[in-house]
Amino acid sequence: MRNFFASEMGFRTCNQAVQIHGGYGYMAEYDVERHLRDIKLMEIGEGTSEIQRVVISRQLGC
Numbered sequence: 624m625r626n627f628f629a630s631e632m633g634f635r636t637c638n639q640a641v642q643i644h645g646g647y648g649y650m651a652e653y654d655v656e657r658h659l660r661d662i663k664l665m666e667i668g669e670g671t672s673e674i675q676r677v678v679i680s681r682q683l684g685c
């Protein structure tokens with residue numbers, strides 16, 4: 624559950640960082656672009672966010 628929460632919050636934060644930087648945030652020359660790409664892996668690797676939602680809901684008996 625911690626991995627799920629941290630990856631979702633991390634992606635949201637990095638996505639906002641790209642948005643704040645505007646066009647520069649999208650360019651590969653700036654670290655903020657890499658941060659968004661790197662954090663996306665956290666939503667895919669070791670179980671995607673969707674699958675983690677399924678696992679958590681089962682643990683909660685939903």
Ligand SMILES: Cc1cc2nc3c(=O)[nH]c(=O)nc-3n(C[C@H](O)[C@H](O)[C@H](O)COP(=O)(O)OP(=O)(O)OC[C@H]3O[C@@H](n4cnc5c(N)ncnc54)[C@H](O)[C@@H]3O)c2cc1C
Nearest residue numbers: 663664665666667668669670671672673674675676677678
């Ligand atoms: C770089 C990298 C490293 C990885 N490292 C590991 C690792 O160390 N250990 C490990 O176990 N796995 C690892 N994986 C696998 C990863 O955890 C995912 O399980 C795998 O990428 C998903 O399989 P798929 O790509 O075939 O997507 P699919 O299974 O085809 O899924 C595609 C999309 O559909 C969604 N989806 C699939 N089934 C459902 C469902 N029932 N309900 C809702 N949505 C669904 C998924 O969330 C995803 O968004 C890694 C993957 C990558 C890319």
